[in-house]
Amino acid sequence: MYSLIRLYNTYLYTMNRILILIISFLCLNESIAQVISGPMLGPVEYRDATIWLEVAPQVTSVELQYRKAGTTNFLTKKFKGELGNEFNPLQMQIGGLDVNTDYEYRFILNGKLSNANGKFHTKDLWQWRKPPPDFSFLVGSCHYGNEPMYDRPGKPYGGDSSIFETMAKEKAAFMLWTGDEWYTREVDYFSKWGLWYRAQFARAMPILQPFFKSMSQYAMWDDHDYGPNDIGMNYALKEESRKIWMSYWNNPSYGENNQGTYTTVNWGDIDLFLTDGRWWRSDDRILDSIGGKPNPDKVMFGKQQMDWLKNSLVFSNAPFKIIVMGSQALNPISSFERFPSYPAEYYDLLDFIQRQKINGVLFFTGDRHHSEIIKLDRPGTYPLYDITVSPLTSGTHSFSGAEKNNPYRVIGVDQKQNYGRISFSGNRGERVMKVDLLGIKGEPLGTWSVSENDLKTPK
Numbered sequence: 001m002y003s004l005i006r007l008y009n010t011y012l013y014t015m016n017r018i019l020i021l022i023i024s025f026l027c028l029n030e031s032i033a034q035v036i037s038g039p040m041l042g043p044v045e046y047r048d049a050t051i052w053l054e055v056a057p058q059v060t061s062v063e064l065q066y067r068k069a070g071t072t073n074f075l076t077k078k079f080k081g082e083l084g085n086e087f088n089p090l091q092m093q094i095g096g097l098d099v100n101t102d103y104e105y106r107f108i109l110n111g112k113l114s115n116a117n118g119k120f121h122t123k124d125l126w127q128w129r130k131p132p133p134d135f136s137f138l139v140g141s142c143h144y145g146n147e148p149m150y151d152r153p154g155k156p157y158g159g160d161s162s163i164f165e166t167m168a169k170e171k172a173a174f175m176l177w178t179g180d181e182w183y184t185r186e187v188d189y190f191s192k193w194g195l196w197y198r199a200q201f202a203r204a205m206p207i208l209q210p211f212f213k214s215m216s217q218y219a220m221w222d223d224h225d226y227g228p229n230d231i232g233m234n235y236a237l238k239e240e241s242r243k244i245w246m247s248y249w250n251n252p253s254y255g256e257n258n259q260g261t262y263t264t265v266n267w268g269d270i271d272l273f274l275t276d277g278r279w280w281r282s283d284d285r286i287l288d289s290i291g292g293k294p295n296p297d298k299v300m301f302g303k304q305q306m307d308w309l310k311n312s313l314v315f316s317n318a319p320f321k322i323i324v325m326g327s328q329a330l331n332p333i334s335s336f337e338r339f340p341s342y343p344a345e346y347y348d349l350l351d352f353i354q355r356q357k358i359n360g361v362l363f364f365t366g367d368r369h370h371s372e373i374i375k376l377d378r379p380g381t382y383p384l385y386d387i388t389v390s391p392l393t394s395g396t397h398s399f400s401g402a403e404k405n406n407p408y409r410v411i412g413v414d415q416k417q418n419y420g421r422i423s424f425s426g427n428r429g430e431r432v433m434k435v436d437l438l439g440i441k442g443e444p445l446g447t448w449s450v451s452e453n454d455l456k457t458p459k
Contacts, residue, residue: 033056033058034055034056034058034059034109034110034114035053035054035055035056035107035109035114035115035116036054036055036056036088036200036203036204037053037054037200037203037204037208037209037212038051038052038053038054038116038203038209038212038213039051039052039053039105039107039116039117039118039212039213040052040053040203040212040213040217040250041118041120041212041213041214041215041216041217041250042091042216042217042249042250042251043216043218043250043251043252043265044120044121044122044123044216045122045123046097046099046122046123046125047095047096047097047098047099047122048093048094048095048096048097049093049094049097049103049120049122050091050092050093050250051064051091051092051093051094051105051118051250052089052090052091052092052248052249052250053089053090053092053107053116054087054088054089054090054200054203054204055083055088055090055109056088057084057085057086057088058084058110059083059084059088059109059110060083060084060110061078061079061083061108061109061110061111062078062079062083062090062092062107062108062109063076063077063078063079063107063108063109064076064077064078064079064092064094064105064106064107064108065077065105065106065107065108066094066103066104066105066106067103067104067105068098068101068102068103068104069101069102069103069104069119070102074106075094076108077092077094079092086196087196087197087200087247089200089203089247089248091250097122098122099122099123099124099125100121100122100123100124100125101121101122102119102120102121103119103120103121103122104117104118104119105117105118105119105120118213120216123267126268131427131428132268132269132424132428132431133268133269134423134424134425134426135172135173135267135268135423135424136170136171136172136173136421136422136423136424137172137173137174137175137176137267137421137422138167138170138172138174138175138176138215138419138420138421138422139175139176139177139178139364139387139389139419139420139421139422140167140175140176140177140178140366140389140390140391140392140418140419140420141177141178141179141180141181141222141326141365141366141367141389141390141391141392142179142180142224142366142367142369142390142391142392142393142394143177143180143181143182143183143202143391143392143393143394144157144158144159144180144182144183144391144393144394144395145158145161145182145183145201145202145205145393146158147185147201150185150186150187151185157183157394157395158393158394159391159393159394159395159396159417160393160417160440161205161207161208161393162207162440162441163392163393163417163419163439163440164207164208164210164211164392165207165210165211166419166438166440166441166442167211167214167419168210168211168214169214169442170214170215170421172215172421173215173216173267173268174215174216174217174218174265174267175211175215175216175217175218176218176219176265176272176324176364177217177218177219177220178220178222178324178325178326178364178365178366178367178389178390179220179221179222179223179224179225179326179366179367180222180223180224180225180326180366180367180394181202181219181221181225182198182199182201182202182203182224182225183198183202183224183225183394184198184224184225184227184228185198189227189228189237190236190237192237192240195227195237195240195241195244196244199225199244199247199248200248203248216250217249217250218249218250218251218265218272218274219249219251219274220261220262220274220275220276220324220325220326221245221261221276221278221326222277222278222326222327222366222367223278223326223337225245226238226241226245226278227241227278230284230337231278232278232279232280232281232282232283232284233278233279233280233281233282234283235278238278238279242254242255242260242261242279245261246261251263251265251274252264252265255276255279255305256304256308257304259279259304260276260279260280260302260304260305261274261276261279262274262275262276262305262308262309264312266318268424269318269319269424269428269431270318270319270320270322270424271312271316271318271320271321271322272322272324272364273309273312273313273321273322273323273324274324275301275305275309275323275324275325275326276301276305277300277301277325277326277327278326279302279305280299280300280301280302280304280305281299281300282297282298282299282300282342284337284341286298288341288342288343289343294343294344294347295343295344296344298342298343298344299342299344299345300327300339300342300345301345306345306348306349309323309349310349310352313352313353313356313358313361314356314358318360319359319360319429319431319452320360320362320424320431320433320452320455321358321359321360321361321362322362322363322364323361323362323363323364324363324364324365325339325363325364325365326365326366326367327339327365327367328365328367328368328374328386328388329363329365329386330363330374330376330384330385330386330408331374331386331403331406331408332376332408333402333403333406333408334368334403335401335402336367336368337367350378350384353384354378354380354381354457357381357457358457359382359452359455359456359457360452360455360456361384361455362384362385362386362387362433362450362455363384363385363386363387364386364387364388364389365386365387365388366388366389366390367388367390368388368390369390369391369394369395369396369397370388370390370391370396370397370399370412370413370414370415371388371389371390371412371413371414371418371420371437371445371446372388372406372409372410372411372412372413373385373386373387373388373409373410373411373412373435373448374386374388374406374408374409374410375408375409375410376408380458381457381458382454382455382456382457382458385410385450387420387422387435389418389419389420389437390418391417391418392417392418392419393417396414396415396416396417397414397415398414398415399412399414410448411437411446411447411448412446413437413445413446416439416445417439417440418437418438418439418440418445419437419438420435420436420437420438421435421436421438422434422435422436423436426451429452430451430452430453431451431452432449432450432451432452433449433450433451433452434447434448434449435447435448435449
């Protein structure tokens, strides 16, 4: 009898454990199902931070809990926006943080602890107290996530996405996406729902999730995440596209007067000006010149944005002032989209930089499916450089035609997926920027550096 009782108790214990495992598994799956993608770390400043998350339609309440690393009690902030839609990207900002401090966070969805969690470190208040910090950030463009049903037939255009596993291991301050963060397809171009779906599809790729929460993410758009290839101001769904962009990224701001997506990013002693080359952009085939003079009606930036950029450059005291664009900025012999094809604005901006004696200006660009550094000499002043980094996962190509042996190219990498690591170091007044181009596994593909003193107007 004792043996039967013991066997029965063992049976009950075993069944109870199995039931607990089943319930735990179901709860875990429910938690996972509540999160579409994220969390993604947005701007982390001295005393506040922004965190992005997309939740499923069945989520009716979202709470963000956070605490200093190593402490016990969480503080809680409730999301007060709209939920229950087919697409539910949300951003939550927490303030009142301490500078130079590690924090942990987690999300409570529908009253239950989810698997969405992470950590971040607030900026150190170094101004007037310490030398400028040494730091690095990552940069790249052109990310294509394959979806065979809607992709063009043949070889998949999207390449090896394990590059994001490599990038997630970098100890960088932030990631700078320089355009084409996702690729709209023919089925998306004139569908509001399709544009929302495309952003959600690209953001939800599992391999991206560790990278998104490993460091702050900043982005500017180009044609493929704005709309159809090469399109500009005439895009019929530009308003909806901008709404989606603001919903899926955590940038500090998005243009002005409800137009454009340009913004400024500051980290350490460096300023980056993320421009919008689509909202006001004239079609590339409009005549560059009329009667031998630049056509003033052919623009890439537009007056509002150009005024912002000029004033921002003059205001900045950064040793490196980085203008970020989707199209290449300086390449004189490219036959593809480029800033020199808009000569009225191109010469106006370059003349303004030289006339105002603005030091430390560089350009960062994407788009081209190869990486290179273009140098443009300017008589009487310092040269300008255009650092192009592309692609992350999209198709690659070979240098060819007039660009095969481009005399303006300092270094170049073609036929390889790659990303850039941009590092800043040195004493005040002697800062150095180093560019490392790295392959899928982080293997070195090219390196180059420039000092702030190489980018100064002669006295």
